[in-house]
Amino acid sequence: MAVSYSSSLSTFSAAAAAAAFSETKPSIGPASSQAVRFPSISSARPFIVPFTSNSPVVRNQRASFVAPRAAAESPSSTTTSPTSFHGLCYVVGDNIDTDQIIPAEYLTLVPSNPAEYEKLGSYALIGLPASYEKRFIEPNETxxxxxxxxxxxxxxxxxSREHAPVALGAAGVAAVVAQSYARIFFRNSVATGEVYPLESEVRVCEECRTGDVITIELGESRLINHTTGKEYKLQPIGDAGPVIEAGGIFAYARKTGMIPQSA
Known part of the structure; x- marks a missing residue:
């Protein structure tokens, strides 16, 4: 089911959510009563891969229950900051499912293993039909x-595979812009902190072409296509933004003192 989340966020305790996601419930600190606004998606339970303190981290200590992105993830033509993204876009259509994002045969890869995390990136969007003219990942590239x-x-x-946003993040994707999302993909994107799931107010997929040069300004909630010279309004990411920027729900809870820092 596709839903719009920008205007349907509900309040809940990040600490309680983190505890519910984990097989081992962490002790909750004094700030556990602090509430954050987060997409109301509580029915699915993601797999848990333990975070290790020696895992490489980038972009504001990105650390969730998946391995963080490698420091050299982005090509030289791409720049990323907490408030804007600039680079080339890849355009797909409606109903892109998780089998197309990351086929089931690659779900044995464990994202907390840096080598396997890199491999996940090489398989992102390889399930797309052959009718797509350009490959998302070139052969022998990650x-x-x-x-x-x-x-x-x-x-x-x-x-409900969490590998879907993880594979996109591992491949170097900073953001997805879509007209609407399946709710579990939106939730997993925020919970893992891998990609920003942004909603467009119009069918940007019919206005942009693969290879166009794009800038996304999170603060202004807009997408700029430098190739065509057009701009598009996006739905604000809202309070899910800081969770993604922190590296996911667990990292955000640690950062804000809702659960203890990892030893």
Whole structure:
């Protein structure tokens, strides 16, 4: 089911959510009563891969229950900051499901293993039909030159696999812009902190072409296509933004003192 989340966030305790996600419930610190606004998606339970303190981290100590992105993830033509993304876009259509994002045969890869995390990136979007003219990942590569994915309606439908946003993040994608999302993909994107799932107010997928040069300004909630000279309004990411920027729900809870820091 595709839903719009920008205007349907509900309040809950990040500490309680983190505890519910984990097989071993962490002790909750004094700040556990602090509430954050987060997408109301509580029915699915993600797999848990233990975070290790010696895992490489980038971009504000990105650290969740998946391995963080490698420091050299982005091609030289791409720049990323906490408030804006600039690079080439890759355009797909409606109903892009998780089998197309990362086929089931690669779900045995463990994201907390840095080597396997890199491999996940090499398999991102390889399940797309052969009718797509350009490959998202070149042969024998683990990173894409497209840092922004643009889709239509119901992006991320299908199974609840957390590997879907993780594979995109591992490939070097900073943000997905779609007209609407399957709710589990949106939730997993925020919970893992891998990609920003942004909603467009119009069908940007019909306005942009693969290879266009794009800038996304989070603070202004807009997408700029430098190739065509057009700008588009995006739905604000809202309070999910700081969770993604921190590196996911666990990292955000640690950062804000809701659960203890890892030893």
């Amino acid at each position: 990173k894409t030159k497209y840092s922004i994915v643009i889709g239509g309606e119901n992006f991320g439908c299908g199974s």
